Amino acid sequence: MKSDGLTRELIALRVARELRDGMVVNLGIGMPTLVANFIPEGITVIFQAQNGLLGYGGIAEEEQIDPDLINAGGQPVTLMPGACFFHSADSFAMIRGGHVDMTVLGGLQVSEKGDLANWMVPEKGVGSIGGAMDLAAGARRVVVAMEHTTKDGQPRIVTECTYPTTAIRAVSLVVTNLAAIEVTPEGLVVREVAPGITFEDVQDASEPRLIRPPDLREMEL
Amino acid sequence: MKKLYASPAEAVADVFDGAVVMIGGFGPVGSPAKLVFALADQGARDLTIISNNVGLGDRLDVLFENRQVRKFIGSFPFRTWGSKTTFLVEQWRAGEIEVEVVPQGTVAERIRAAGAGLGGFYTPTGVGTVVEQGKERRTLNGREYILEMPLRADFALIRAHRADKMGNLVYKETARNFNPVMATAAEVTIAEAQEIVETGALDPEVIVTPGVYVNRIVQAERDEVRWFDS
Numbered sequence: 060m061k062s063d064g065l066t067r068e069l070i071a072l073r074v075a076r077e078l079r080d081g082m083v084v085n086l087g088i089g090m091p092t093l094v095a096n097f098i099p100e101g102i103t104v105i106f107q108a109q110n111g112l113l114g115y116g117g118i119a120e121e122e123q124i125d126p127d128l129i130n131a132g133g134q135p136v137t138l139m140p141g142a143c144f145f146h147s148a149d150s151f152a153m154i155r156g157g158h159v160d161m162t163v164l165g166g167l168q169v170s171e172k173g174d175l176a177n178w179m180v181p182e183k184g185v186g187s188i189g190g191a192m193d194l195a196a197g198a199r200r201v202v203v204a205m206e207h208t209t210k211d212g213q214p215r216i217v218t219e220c221t222y223p224t225t226a227i228r229a230v231s232l233v234v235t236n237l238a239a240i241e242v243t244p245e246g247l248v249v250r251e252v253a254p255g256i257t258f259e260d261v262q263d264a265s266e267p268r269l270i271r272p273p274d275l276r277e278m279e280l
Numbered sequence: 281m282k283k284l285y286a287s288p289a290e291a292v293a294d295v296f297d298g299a300v301v302m303i304g305g306f307g308p309v310g311s312p313a314k315l316v317f318a319l320a321d322q323g324a325r326d327l328t329i330i331s332n333n334v335g336l337g338d339r340l341d342v343l344f345e346n347r348q349v350r351k352f353i354g355s356f357p358f359r360t361w362g363s364k365t366t367f368l369v370e371q372w373r374a375g376e377i378e379v380e381v382v383p384q385g386t387v388a389e390r391i392r393a394a395g396a397g398l399g400g401f402y403t404p405t406g407v408g409t410v411v412e413q414g415k416e417r418r419t420l421n422g423r424e425y426i427l428e429m430p431l432r433a434d435f436a437l438i439r440a441h442r443a444d445k446m447g448n449l450v451y452k453e454t455a456r457n458f459n460p461v462m463a464t465a466a467e468v469t470i471a472e473a474q475e476i477v478e479t480g481a482l483d484p485e486v487i488v489t490p491g492v493y494v495n496r497i498v499q500a501e502r503d504e505v506r507w508f509d510s
Contacts, residue, residue, distance in 0.1 A: 069402050073394060074399070089473050091489075109384060109385075110306040110309070110454050110457050111306075111454055111456050111457050112453075112454050125453065126309070126502070126504075127309055127310070127452045127453040127454060127455040127502075128309075128453045129306075129307065129309050129454055131306075133307050143446065144451075144453055144454060144456055145449055145456070146388075146456050146457060146458070146459070146460040146461055147306070147332075147384070147385075147387075147388035147457050147458045147461060148388040148389055148391070148392040148460075148461045148493070150385075150388070151384065151385025151386075151388050151389060152389075154385060155385060155403065155404065155405065175407070184373075185355040185358035185369065185372075186358060186381070187333075187355065187358045187359070188355050188356075188359060188381050188382070188383050188384065188411070189355050189356050189383075190355070190383070190385065191386040192383040192385075192386075192405045192406050192409060192411065193384060193385035193405045195385070196403075196404045196405045196406070196407065197385070197404065197405065215409075223409065223410055224408055224409045225409065226405075226408065226409065227407065227408030227409075228405070270285075
């Protein structure tokens with residue numbers, strides 16, 4: 060492999076290409092929050108935060124900070140025109156009820172069936188679920204943004220999740236530093252590879268056999 | 281019908297040993313910090329605490345520091361970043377307390393179900409995960425669900441922006457979060473509010489929590505701690 064592939068910012072930029080005008084989107088904590096920086100020109104998306112907010116804007120500058128106004132990652136935010144507040148039960152009714160078009164979540168492992176593990180590293184002994192299980196089970200489309208392998212090179216694209224699962228058969232698309240991979244009933248299809256990365260590089264860094272479609276292409280960033 | 285209390289201490293004076301106590305808030309936002317401090321001073325023990333989180337800029341860890349808690353139920357008991365730890369984590373690792381980690385939407389809906397008089401509900405959240413263990417799984421209209429049971433409490437400690445003297449409440453921005461559902465699910469709901477106004481001063485169209493759910497109100501300034509200072 061000649062390259063490490065995409066930076067975190069470029070992974071977020073590639074995920075942002077999945078956004079469509081008018082979508083209601085919930086961004087998970089960590090790398091997914093970066094997606095808000097790369098909204099394609101000419102489209103408007105509505106960001107939902109599970110702590111009870113629809114329609115937040117950017118992260119608040121120091122002089123704009125309102126201590127009662129945060130997103131679900133605890134970041135102070137600003138409001139877009141038309142924003143509204145609701146309580147936690149209504150917020151998760153919105154999520155579970157299929158009113159959130161897309162969520163972007165971080166991942167520890169994604170299986171070839173689209174199972175997601177992202178809430179607990181067993182070696183740490185503890186983990187918090189937060190809103191991850193509701194988002195993974197309830198959002199219409201689940202996109203995972205993560206590094207393709209662990210720090211010591213173990214694949215995060217796995218045959219079966221060995222970490223505790225967040226949801227089963229939930230993930231539609233995984234974007235990593237190496238590739239954009241679609242979960243299909245036939246298995247994991249590598250749709251795009253990062254610049255400088257080959258299909259074989261992606262396969263070598265993954266546990267299950269991946270599918271190479273005839274129209275495999277290099278990511279346009 | 282006396283609802284207005286002179287101090288947080290007076291409002292929580294009868295919380296008893298072994299009580300189940302819900303505490304509103306998401307991180308520090310909408311957390312009834314003055315009532316939490318009053319409960320810490322009051323000293324009731326063997327409490328079951330139901331709250332979204334501990335140690336994210338809220339003040340709940342003081343209850344663990346005082347060894348007042350037997351069990352915690354919530355979605356975010358453990359923070360997994362940074363070097364700071366909480367008394368909750370220390371006591372959980374030592375096997376001294378029980379911690380039940382529940383998906384956030386399931387926490388909220390279990391509380392809502394209790395307040396709404398429901399016997400439980402089927403949710404897709406947690407199917408195929410550790411959350412499913414010991415629960416009924418059922419296929420409805422081709423989709424898998426698990427049965428979750430209501431969560432009720434002896435006391436709910438919540439925070440509002442404004443209260444009138446009948447206990448009608450309005451909230452500020454994302455400080456609403458778990459407070460309105462918790463208000464409905466406890467025998468005794470105690471609300472601290474930034475401001476208490478005369479009955480009739482709140483626009484009936486914007487009241488979020490009807491006063492019927494609120495037993496006690498007390499004025500309290502918002503706590504100044506922020507999420508990332510904790």
